[in-house]
Amino acid sequence: MTPIRVLVADDHRIVREGLVSLLAESGECEVVAEAADGVEAVERALATHPDVALIDLTMPRLGGLEAVRRIRERAPRTRVLVLTVHEEEEYVLPAVRAGAAGYLVKDSAASELLAAVRALAAGQGWFGPQAARVLADRTRDPRRTPDDPYAGLTPREREVFHLVAEGRTTKEVAGALGVSVKTAENHRARMMDKLGVHNAAEVVRYAARRGLLSL
Numbered sequence: 536m537t538p539i540r541v542l543v544a545d546d547h548r549i550v551r552e553g554l555v556s557l558l559a560e561s562g563e564c565e566v567v568a569e570a571a572d573g574v575e576a577v578e579r580a581l582a583t584h585p586d587v588a589l590i591d592l593t594m595p596r597l598g599g600l601e602a603v604r605r606i607r608e609r610a611p612r613t614r615v616l617v618l619t620v621h622e623e624e625e626y627v628l629p630a631v632r633a634g635a636a637g638y639l640v641k642d643s644a645a646s647e648l649l650a651a652v653r654a655l656a657a658g659q660g661w662f663g664p665q666a667a668r669v670l671a672d673r674t675r676d677p678r679r680t681p682d683d684p685y686a687g688l689t690p691r692e693r694e695v696f697h698l699v700a701e702g703r704t705t706k707e708v709a710g711a712l713g714v715s716v717k718t719a720e721n722h723r724a725r726m727m728d729k730l731g732v733h734n735a736a737e738v739v740r741y742a743a744r745r746g747l748l749s750l
Contacts (some may be wrong), residue, residue: 544576577586598746607634
């Protein structure tokens with residue numbers, strides 16, 4: 536039987552090594568790459584094209600949600616399984632919308648993790664009981680507005696958001712986008728108003744909470 540090729544991305548080394556050992560010892564999986572942050576996760580997914588990518592949501596350099604989005608966009612054959620400590624709706628729904636085909640919390644049994652990897656490799660989805668409950672609740676109440684982590688920002692405002700989160704000044708934002716400082720100021724003001732934040736530090740905190748931190 537051809538082994539399932541897996542990427543493991545988690546910033547905690549002991550967790551990552553434990554996952555690698557578990558998958559290898561199963562006899563069903565081959566870990567083709569490891570990553571300690573979101574940027575590495577995307578780079579190694581593009582380099583190895585694994586069947587399944589295990590992605591933690593809370594990682595440095597690039598948040599897990601954005602890593603999931605980029606992997607799904609650039610390596611669409613790779614199925615993403617989110618493995619995280621977070622079971623709340625505010626994490627589950629954005630992960631699914633970002634392209635995750637499965638969602639498990641880290642206190643799941645090893646047998647469930649392996650079952651999830653098998654299911655994703657076979658083109659199916661797999662959601663642990665916590666995530667399944669969140670999705671069922673949303674289905675029962677379709678009137679609820681889906682949570683957009685970017686709060687309706689336009690594509691240009693998203694660019695400004697990420698530049699501000701990186702610590703760029705308004706002048707540097709203007710230079711990066713090729714617009715006037717006044718135009719950059721206007722984009723920045725509209726972006727902050729939509730997000731309900733008041734300064735760059737709050738932009739960074741917002742990005743961290745929503746898994747949107749980038750390089």
